[in-house]
Amino acid sequence: MRVLVTGGAGYLGTHTCVALMSAGHTVVAFDNLSNSSREGLRRASQLVGQHVPLIEGDLLDPAALEEAIHATQPDAVVHFAGLKAVGESSARPLRYFDTNVSGTLNLLGAMDALSVRRIIFSSSATVYGATEAVPAREDHALLATNPYGRTKIMVEEILQDLAAADRRWSIGILRYFNPVGAHPSGKVGEDPRGVPSNLVPFVGQVAVGRQKMVSVYGDDYPTIDGTGVRDYIHVMDLAEGHVAALARVAATSGVNVWNLGTGRGHSVLEVINTYADISRQPVPYRIVGRRPGDAAVSYADPSKAERELGWTASREIAEMIEDHWRWQSTNPDGYGD
Numbered sequence: 621m622r623v624l625v626t627g628g629a630g631y632l633g634t635h636t637c638v639a640l641m642s643a644g645h646t647v648v649a650f651d652n653l654s655n656s657s658r659e660g661l662r663r664a665s666q667l668v669g670q671h672v673p674l675i676e677g678d679l680l681d682p683a684a685l686e687e688a689i690h691a692t693q694p695d696a697v698v699h700f701a702g703l704k705a706v707g708e709s710s711a712r713p714l715r716y717f718d719t720n721v722s723g724t725l726n727l728l729g730a731m732d733a734l735s736v737r738r739i740i741f742s743s744s745a746t747v748y749g750a751t752e753a754v755p756a757r758e759d760h761a762l763l764a765t766n767p768y769g770r771t772k773i774m775v776e777e778i779l780q781d782l783a784a785a786d787r788r789w790s791i792g793i794l795r796y797f798n799p800v801g802a803h804p805s806g807k808v809g810e811d812p813r814g815v816p817s818n819l820v821p822f823v824g825q826v827a828v829g830r831q832k833m834v835s836v837y838g839d840d841y842p843t844i845d846g847t848g849v850r851d852y853i854h855v856m857d858l859a860e861g862h863v864a865a866l867a868r869v870a871a872t873s874g875v876n877v878w879n880l881g882t883g884r885g886h887s888v889l890e891v892i893n894t895y896a897d898i899s900r901q902p903v904p905y906r907i908v909g910r911r912p913g914d915a916a917v918s919y920a921d922p923s924k925a926e927r928e929l930g931w932t933a934s935r936e937i938a939e940m941i942e943d944h945w946r947w948q949s950t951n952p953d954g955y956g957d
Contacts, residue, residue, distance in 0.1 A: 621695040621866065621870060623640055623645050623646065623694055623696050623697070624648050624698070627656070627700030627702065628650060629649050629657055629674060630655060630660075632700050632858065635802075635855045636700070637649060637661070638668055639859035640698075641664075641670050645866075648672070649673065651676065651701065652677060652678040658674065659956070660808055667805060675688045679723025679724070680722065682726045688730075695736075695738060697736065697739045699724065699740065701723065706746065710767060717774075728778070737788050739791055740866060741779060741794065745795050745797045745851070745881070745918060747795060748764075749763030749769065750763070751763055754917050755921035756918065756919070757921045758878065765912075788873065790873045792865040792869045794862065795879050795880065795920075796853070796858060796881075797851035797852070797853055797882070797919065797920045798819075798852045798853060798881075799852075800818075800852050801854040801939070802855065802948075806943070806946035806947045808947070809947030809948070810944075815831070819834075819850075821948075825948070827895060827901040828949060834906075835905070836889065836905050837909065838909065838911070841910075842916055845887050847889045848887065849888075849917040850885060850886065851881040851884065851885055852937060853882055854935035857882075864931040867929075868929055879920040879922050880920070880931075881919060885919040891941070894937060894938060898938065
């Protein structure tokens with residue numbers, strides 16, 4: 621299939637481009653490069669021996685989206701592009717609703733105008749909120765506690781309504797649980813602009829000396845060591861989940877929702893200590909107050925994806941951290957651009 625990947629130059633986008641091309645698909649990336657890198661796509665192209673074209677454009681530019689779809693003539697779109705920092709979304713909610721919701725409406729309008737009606741949407745476990753109901757299943761109530769999560773719920777609702785109104789659409793919604801790691805080659809990885817907002821990339825930067833110390837938000841949760849427990853999934857398992865979802869979307873119509881996770885949780889201190897052991901570098905941390913809205917424990921029930929997509933996450937936490945450290949230690953400044 622020909623696949624247009626929005627946000628294709630970003631962390632998840634580059635790894636998914638590698639997985640899609642390795643599975644025989646042809647890929648074109650669409651990205652505004654605000655939190656991504658041309659170098660990442662160049663390296664992804666090297667890994668698979670196939671060039672990944674980049675169309676530079678923005679979700680908030682409907683004409684650019686129509687031009688990209690017209691030029692690409694894709695069979696399907698994988699939609700990653702958007703803003704994703706929970707804390708920033710609370711400080712700048714209008715920016716998040718504009719980019720994530722209005723931008724997706726622009727994309728869907730351009731797709732519909734050009735009769736492209738297959739899409740995989742990048743959602744998030746954030747939609748489940750701070751619920752204590754674990755493992756999280758796709759039929760659980762959606763209770764996002766921040767603007768970022770609410771943008772994901774809004775887009776999911778738009779996609780549900782679109783599929784109900786027009787049976788020609790085939791839509792896959794993938795709810796991610798904490799993607800981490802890097803391609804095992806160490807050539808492609810996560811290179812966030814500014815201070816990382818997620819745990820593993822921040823820990824990696826502490827290990828290479830770019831950050832001084834990890835802040836652990838609370839150590840009084842009812843967990844094995846008092847710190848929050850989360851479901852971490854290797855980015856390549858996640859990317860392969862998109863390949864499996866694309867095959868299902870190509871063969872069906874309507875809308876389907878799948879969790880992509882391991883079904884197991886690891887605590888913040890477990891991740892920090894494992895990273896220190898694997899990297900053989902000190903990872904100092906300090907305990908600070910809880911963040912509002914954080915759940916004690918969050919992990920997926922991924923059985924629906926296994927049953928319907930034939931997909932399971934196969935990589936354990938040690939492999940996730942080994943691959944992340946290989947990337948971080950050989951690229952201490954990221955892509956350098």
